[in-house]
Amino acid sequence: MKTILIAASAALLVSTSAYAADIVVDQAPLPVAAYDWSGAYIGVNAGGGFGKFKHPFSVTAAQGQGIGGSLDITSGGFLGGVQAGYNWQSGQMIYGVEADFQGSAVKAEDSLDLNIFGNSVSGELGTKIDWFGTLRARIGYTPVDRFMVYATGGLAYGHVESYINAEANGASILDESKSKTKAGWTIGAGAEYAVTSNWTLKTEYLYTDLGKTTLIDTNINGANAKLENDVAFHTVRVGLNYKF
Template identity: 30%
Template sequence: MLKITTTAAVLAAALSAPAFAGSVDPAPMEPVVPAPAPAPQWQGGYAGVELGYASVDESPGANDDGVIGGFIAGYDWQSGSTVYGLGLDIDATGVTVGGTDVDHIGRLKGRIGQATGNGLIYATAGAARMKTSAGGTSATDNGWFAGVGYETFVAQNTTVGGELLYHDFSNFDGGGVDLSATTLQVRVAFRF
């Protein structure tokens, strides 16, 4: 009898094992959450080109507008979402005011802005220098400029943006003429 009971118990245990094996739930899988894309870093050097429109006014006198374009370079620092930097722009123009060609406008600039997503909105100001020529003579004078801009990353190391600037050159070259210029330019920069 003991032999039958032992055999029955072993047989019952062996036949019930598959039933228990199928009823065990697998361990739940933790969902995989992708890491957020890192925010672009504005800190570092940049160099590029810009092209746009310039309107130059002579007071008293005439005004004219035309194409402006050139090269840009600078360096930005970033602290949290605040970006500040120094830059240099050198542009040639196709503007002639009252028989005088506006040959070049250069800028030594500071800027401060707020990084938002892939973009940067900023204010800029600094020193400006204009060179003009007429009748075989040339003149240069220093002034100031101020404006606003926006830049956005379009690739890992490439930004595209625009700037609207107002320039003032009072009593240009001591000649009693005030010159002002408004520029609107598209900029492409390669960051390193």
């Protein structure tokens, strides 16, 4: 009888141990796949641009008298466009290139009211960015799965139009306009989140400098007048990308 009880107890222990082992295996967590940022993408974006467009000027009379300064005008307007790029991921680091092209309504316009060598000069001055684009490198980091922060910078280019009309003592002395495609640079930062395996949302800030252009360098009533535009601005935009 004692032998039967011992055998039954041993069998029960073995069965309980096997069951417990099965429970441990069943509770093991399934591995979670990390999002892979590598690959090509295309997308759209929209936002706004703002800043100050500077217009350095100088007027030098035949007698050597001269005045100078800068007409700084606040700029602003809507922008929107498309982008495309490619990412390479290594661990938590992402390296990429991106190109974008923007239609722009960013402009700065103001009236003139100056006193030049005793003459009252009035008129209007304006500068507008018709379109611009960038070609940039991106370096990103993923602190958590599906979320990336990045720095970016590179080449910028755009088409800029400027105009000035002015009169002195009731007579027209200037009526000029000029348009030019300019090249410069841009730098900024952003953040991007993968909503699904293919769709990502991003927000981005860029500072863009398209450099200086001479608008006027001419003689007016015996004085040399020179006027430039210096176009630099900030942009903030949101975008939607499709990753292949």
